[in-house]
Amino acid sequence: MSIHRPQRSVAILQTYIPQYRVPLYAELSETLRGEGINLTVAAGDPWPSHRGRGDERKSSGTTVLKANEVTVLGRRISLRETWNSALSADLLIVEDALGNADVFRYLLSRRRRGYPTAFWGQGIPRGASKLGIHLRAWLRSQSDWYFAYTEAGASEITRLGYPSDRVTVLNNAIDVEPLVRITTQLTEHRRAQLRQDLHLTRGHTALYLGALHKSKRLEFLIAAADRVAENDDHFRLLIVGDGTLRNYIHQAGTQRPWMQIMGPVFDDQTKAELMAISDMITAPGTIGLLAVDSLGLGVPIITTESNKHGPEFGYLTNGKNALVVAGGISEYAQAVQDVIRDSDLQGRLVAECLKDRETYTIAKMGKSFSQGIQQALHAQR
Numbered sequence: 001m002s003i004h005r006p007q008r009s010v011a012i013l014q015t016y017i018p019q020y021r022v023p024l025y026a027e028l029s030e031t032l033r034g035e036g037i038n039l040t041v042a043a044g045d046p047w048p049s050h051r052g053r054g055d056e057r058k059s060s061g062t063t064v065l066k067a068n069e070v071t072v073l074g075r076r077i078s079l080r081e082t083w084n085s086a087l088s089a090d091l092l093i094v095e096d097a098l099g100n101a102d103v104f105r106y107l108l109s110r111r112r113r114g115y116p117t118a119f120w121g122q123g124i125p126r127g128a129s130k131l132g133i134h135l136r137a138w139l140r141s142q143s144d145w146y147f148a149y150t151e152a153g154a155s156e157i158t159r160l161g162y163p164s165d166r167v168t169v170l171n172n173a174i175d176v177e178p179l180v181r182i183t184t185q186l187t188e189h190r191r192a193q194l195r196q197d198l199h200l201t202r203g204h205t206a207l208y209l210g211a212l213h214k215s216k217r218l219e220f221l222i223a224a225a226d227r228v229a230e231n232d233d234h235f236r237l238l239i240v241g242d243g244t245l246r247n248y249i250h251q252a253g254t255q256r257p258w259m260q261i262m263g264p265v266f267d268d269q270t271k272a273e274l275m276a277i278s279d280m281i282t283a284p285g286t287i288g289l290l291a292v293d294s295l296g297l298g299v300p301i302i303t304t305e306s307n308k309h310g311p312e313f314g315y316l317t318n319g320k321n322a323l324v325v326a327g328g329i330s331e332y333a334q335a336v337q338d339v340i341r342d343s344d345l346q347g348r349l350v351a352e353c354l355k356d357r358e359t360y361t362i363a364k365m366g367k368s369f370s371q372g373i374q375q376a377l378h379a380q381r
Contacts, residue, residue, distance in 0.1 A: 007036050010373055011089035014043045023175035027366035044080045077101050091377050096121025107142050118145035118376050122311040123153030145376035150311045168372025174289050175362040176296030182272035194277050201234035204340055207278035212243030216285030222252050227333035229258045240265050275299050280339050287313045295356045300349035302335050321352035
């Protein structure tokens with residue numbers, strides 16, 4: 001006679017759901033279902049700074065929460081409507097952020113009733129103030145578990161006193177498998193046709209892939225690309241993305257015949273094809289999950305030193321699977337020219353990217369997330 005185990009519930013509350021998170025929730029939901037755990041997800045609207053990206057998606061079954069925003073002492077505070085699952089779930093997982101006022105209420109209510117709450121995030125954001133670091137540390141201390149994006153993030157919070165036996169490292173990733181399958185099936189004839197259609201020369205094509213906003217240092221990129229183009233008639237820069245600086249980018253493109261504005265791209269086929277015919281990703285601004293695209297497709301990133309990169313920047317190693325430039329526009333332009341002129345260098349960077357492909361996958365992230373959730377459900381505070 002089989003023993004019926006009551007199904008347990010996990011609720012994840014996110015500010016908004018960007019497109020790249022949809023495959024993770026699908027993977028995680030399926031994995032947890034096999035363990036008798038039901039997953040529900042809720043989200044509000046993206047912050048104003050993110051709305052221009054056009055990447056918001058609602059996955060099947062997502063609860064949409066109405067949200068209002070207020071500004072207090074220069075900080076944006078989100079006020080979302082009450083989500084009953086956040087109060088009743090066996091485990092609630094919320095973002096490690098200071099701007100969501102409802103999290104404090106959920107934490108207090110759940111602690112009174114002995115229900116565990118977990119945070120997930122990068123640990124200590126690069127460039128965070130001392131006050132912000134201490135406030136986050138206090139908030140984390142009220143939780144029962146922490147899901148860290150990376151090993152480095154886990155080390156940071158445990159150094160500040162969070163119990164290491166209550167931390168799960170996720171190795172934050174996006175689903176690049178569909179892109180890998182597409183590029184694997186692309187014939188050399190098709191690649192040549194794509195280059196011909198876009199007037200590209202093999203070995204001379206740079207790709208910018210990401211949001212069009214200030215943190216990405218697009219003015220810096222264009223200034224450096226101007227110098228490369230002056231010395232290389234075959235150089236081309238493809239710009240893929242959308243955001244608040246779209247008008248600036250379109251205006252810059254009208255004056256530069258070597259610059260092609262592709263707009264936002266969300267379908268896997270087009271994204272994979274553009275990456276397959278690009279020789280490098282030029283991204284001097286903040287680097288986050290773009291690192292996973294780079295490693296998965298074998299297109300090395302050229303970026304700059306900065307304390308504002310996302311946690312996934314830690315996946316990159318200067319001179320091994322990426323180039324991290326110290327210096328200004330001239331040095332960055334030189335790094336781009338080095339990759340164009342030195343096929344051995346480009347080949348080594350590509351090979352090292354592909355070596356790391358299997359380390360950062362949605363399947364592995366989902367498995368780690370599921371295992372951590374099961375541990376958190378059984379942990380005693």
